[in-house]
Amino acid sequence: MTFLTVTPIFLVVGYIIWQGIPAISWEFLSGFPSDGMKDGGILPAIIGTFYLTIGTGIFAVPLGVGAAIYLSEYTQENSLTRLIRIAIINLAGIPSVVYGLFGFGLFVLFLNFGTSILAGSLTLAIMTLPVIITTAEEALRSVPQAFRIVSVSLGGTKWQTIRRVVLPQALPGIITGVILGLERAAGETAPILFTVAAFFLPRLPSSPFDATMALPYHLFVISTQVPGMPIKIQFGTALVLLVFVLSMNLIATIIRYRARARRQW
Amino acid sequence: MKKSPLSQEFIINTIIKSSGYSAIFFVGIIFYFLISQGLPALKMIDLTSLTSTRWYPIEGYFGILPLISGSIIVTVGATLIAVPFGIGTALFIAEIAPRWAREFLKPFVEILAGLPSVVLGFLGIVVLSPLLRNMLNLPTGLSAFTGSLLLGAIAIPTIVSVAEDALDAVPKEYRDAALALGATKWQTIWTVTLPAARSGVLTAIMLGIARSIGETMTVMMVTGNAPVLANNLSVFFSPVRTMTATIAAEMGEVAYGSAHYHVLFLVGIVLFVISLIVNITASAVVFTQTKRSEKLLS
Numbered sequence: 039m040t041f042l043t044v045t046p047i048f049l050v051v052g053y054i055i056w057q058g059i060p061a062i063s064w065e066f067l068s069g070f071p072s073d074g075m076k077d078g079g080i081l082p083a084i085i086g087t088f089y090l091t092i093g094t095g096i097f098a099v100p101l102g103v104g105a106a107i108y109l110s111e112y113t114q115e116n117s118l119t120r121l122i123r124i125a126i127i128n129l130a131g132i133p134s135v136v137y138g139l140f141g142f143g144l145f146v147l148f149l150n151f152g153t154s155i156l157a158g159s160l161t162l163a164i165m166t167l168p169v170i171i172t173t174a175e176e177a178l179r180s181v182p183q184a185f186r187i188v189s190v191s192l193g194g195t196k197w198q199t200i201r202r203v204v205l206p207q208a209l210p211g212i213i214t215g216v217i218l219g220l221e222r223a224a225g226e227t228a229p230i231l232f233t234v235a236a237f238f239l240p241r242l243p244s245s246p247f248d249a250t251m252a253l254p255y256h257l258f259v260i261s262t263q264v265p266g267m268p269i270k271i272q273f274g275t276a277l278v279l280l281v282f283v284l285s286m287n288l289i290a291t292i293i294r295y296r297a298r299a300r301r302q303w
Numbered sequence: 304m305k306k307s308p309l310s311q312e313f314i315i316n317t318i319i320k321s322s323g324y325s326a327i328f329f330v331g332i333i334f335y336f337l338i339s340q341g342l343p344a345l346k347m348i349d350l351t352s353l354t355s356t357r358w359y360p361i362e363g364y365f366g367i368l369p370l371i372s373g374s375i376i377v378t379v380g381a382t383l384i385a386v387p388f389g390i391g392t393a394l395f396i397a398e399i400a401p402r403w404a405r406e407f408l409k410p411f412v413e414i415l416a417g418l419p420s421v422v423l424g425f426l427g428i429v430v431l432s433p434l435l436r437n438m439l440n441l442p443t444g445l446s447a448f449t450g451s452l453l454l455g456a457i458a459i460p461t462i463v464s465v466a467e468d469a470l471d472a473v474p475k476e477y478r479d480a481a482l483a484l485g486a487t488k489w490q491t492i493w494t495v496t497l498p499a500a501r502s503g504v505l506t507a508i509m510l511g512i513a514r515s516i517g518e519t520m521t522v523m524m525v526t527g528n529a530p531v532l533a534n535n536l537s538v539f540f541s542p543v544r545t546m547t548a549t550i551a552a553e554m555g556e557v558a559y560g561s562a563h564y565h566v567l568f569l570v571g572i573v574l575f576v577i578s579l580i581v582n583i584t585a586s587a588v589v590f591t592q593t594k595r596s597e598k599l600l601s
Contacts, residue, residue: 051414104325105326108322122324122327127582128330129330131513131578131579132575133518133575134517135519135551135571136333136517136578137333139571140571164333167325167329197311197315221417225417225419228551254419258425258524261428272425272429280419283417284417287414
């Protein structure tokens, strides 16, 4: 039964690679779409996804790691922390399209950011928060208590202990979690549907208030709403998105592996 | 350092404390927003219209029952597929596979988990649905069945990782005791390990269900998007529309403040509440399991 689960993964990835490679060329990766999207390259989508991922990181990482530090270093298990954990579980369980709805209502309309990278990043950041908090907290908790005790006995304050001792030790685990969270954010379509994604923009975004194309949204549109779209380009776009996402996965796995080997406890 | 360490400590502490509370803040603000934008729908459209069986917003029909039934059909189908494969794979990884194979298989499940839903939806349109149409002689390949297959594939990694953790957590003594009493490997798994991991496995299944209900893009691309209320079993092979796809498809076209806009938020509230219930139940099961094992060990 496991083979039936695992083999399709090979088939899926292999098929996309096989069908998509013919479309990949330097022009494809660095050019702009032309001929009503049916020809040309997908550079704006690649850049857009890139910007969105970075934007999500800017908002989600400080907030998420901060929350993880709070949960792991500053509190005991009490009813307040249980409330926070329930909140995190709920955030994790909210469907991605409801995030899109929320982001649209709050950031695009109410706060008047418009369809922008800012709105999209904020929405994706809140969505990524649970993953980052959970993995970062786990990483922080796995640092043995002995490290903290020694630091305090040498005269360090709580924050000094965290900043100079605990955090560096937990860093590989935190980074792995962050990358996996951002990988999810990069591949998501529903939250960006109405908060940032535009179908055809002849120029690259120049400010956080611009809308932008994005790879997942682009794939969605060209495969469902453009008649006569060459199938080669569809597969090519899928391949680029897949490579983007899987390489993040690979980096995270490598970091995790090397950290486990180099760990000092 | 210009400030003394102690006052700097205070500022840092405040920042960290507020990050900690931020999760609660965000859930609250999302909930508040959904309610504030969704409740006006109840004022604009009376309840009988909302529970009618026609969803045709252009003509003013806002019956959400077809949408709920669409979500349920696809989720049930996905669960029927994902649970056997998911639990089977988890069993294999946790109990049967040799150590070296585990390190090999787990990353693969993680890769499957990382596949963006659009990519699977895309493959569904391009590969799966023509295949099913030809194989089963259907009028269209875009149906609840196709959606269930893909959704099952998406839910499998969730089920596998949580179930595998649960099976792994069963103490070795249980298995050793069973084997010592003469049970075969399979008997041990079926009568001892699996029941011991029961709550974890149930949690895994519920999280898989929650994932299926909330999935948007894949269903939007392959389920055909026809909001029709189910009246017999053949509906499984015809197009349906889920709540998630409805929101995604129609939100871009509504006028701010119109009845349609508010009803979409209402559908969002329904989705939010359903996921809330499933997720809280799942985590409550985990909590009780911990409590039970604490009692056993003390």
